[in-house]
Amino acid sequence: MGPADLDAIVKKLPVVYNSNVLIGMQTSDDAGVYRIIDDIALVQTVDFITPIVDDPFAFGKIAATNSISDIYAMGGTPITALNIVCFPIDTFDMDILEKILQGGLEVMNKTGVQLIGGHSIDDVELKYGLSVTGIIHPNKIFTNVGLQPDDVIILTKPIGTGTINTAIKAGIANNDHIEASIKSMTTINDCLAGYPNPDHIHAVTDVTGFGLIGHLSEMVGNSTIAVHVSANAVPLIPGATDYAAMGLLPAGLYRNRDFVGSRCTVASSVKRDVADLLFDPQTSGGLLIATSKHSANQVIEFIRAKALCTATIATSLFSDAGHIYIE
Known part of the structure; x- marks a missing residue:
């Protein structure tokens, strides 16, 4: 979805204020941040994509790298992830899905992210990605605002x-x-x-x-x-x-x-x-x-x-x- 279409919809959502939400939807940041205790906050993001290369293992690696990136962009440490799978069961062999998931898992293992579950549906178009949770100190968050002169x-x-x-x-x-x-x-x-x-x-x-x-x-x-x-x-x-x-x-x-x-x-x-x-x-x-x-x-x-x-x-x-x- 294009940024203009998305922006028009998000602006209409009546989001309820919560003082523990340190980063919400207002600045279109890479992830949301929710304070749990004084020195620990959760960083949460979700991202999934359609295939952009023909190799299913490489696609899995790309999709996982793309999803986990949002946690790093906030300055957080990714810790857990859930797989998100939309797979055309009647169109593709299941070994393709296995290779995609293996590619994603390789990236999770490399980044120290623990896979703890996921969700899958039968869909007409293949999609794969992750919902990722990270942790961060509330005073050490990187955001997409804060640009200064010079x-x-x-x-x-x-x-x-x-x-x-x-x-x-x-x-x-x-x-x-x-x-x-x-x-x-x-x-x-x-x-x-x-x-x-x-x-x-x-x-x-x-x-x-x-x-x-x-x-x-x-x-x-x-x-x-x-x-x-x-x-x-x-x-x-x-x-x-x-x-x-x-x-x-x-x-x-x-x-x-x-x-x-x-x-x-x-x-x-x-x-x-x-x-x-x-x-x-x-x-x-x-x-x-x-x-x-x-x-x-x-x-x-x-x-x-x-x-x-x-x-x-x-x-x-x-x-x-x-x-x-x-x-």
Whole structure:
């Protein structure tokens, strides 16, 4: 579902106030946070997706990585998960489902997440994902708001998975490009886990279905901060620009661009295929991390020490109104 449609529905829900809800639906954050006691809160999220690769084991890994990412984006530690399965029993062999679940379990084992159950239904379309619970200290939550003037914004994975997925569906995706996309989507977003100075982190979100600019616009929100994105600094998955230039763009890309609308200005010097990819809906994308320019090097060094990539893609400053400039 596109961000505009979802936003219109969610705004109509009469959510009851509860003082223990530390992060709710108001800021469209990556997960909800509920305080249990003074120094422990639960972090809860749910996510499931349709297949974006042909290999069922790889799909299971991607879906699980994507679901668990939301806990890491909040600064939490994932602890338990429930499988969510929609499976066309009359269409696919059950060994396909077994491979999907094995892929998901491999990721859960790698991240220390305990699988404790799940739910399945017979459906016309295959879907898989997780409901994940994590824990966090109530004073150490990362949110997608909190961007400050003179922050730098770091991206931890290349983008382009949506466009490469479209090329896969068209039957023309190069195997090397597919493997690069799978490698990115199965990279776990625990890059800030254990960071010694959490107060350095002003805002965090993961880049998923709303695209890089869509999620960046949530960071900007209704603030008086403008963000300048350096298009050439944004890392791209190999092959993504080639497929974008061929017009192999997912429908969600256009919905994302329409949703951001007048809040974003693209300079004429930015190549069209690159500009398109900045709105490309991602699956299991990287983290967007806002930190002060004084702390940026320390954050980057910490992430790179875990053999993960980083790219400084944007800066922020005071403005009359929240806006994104792509240059």
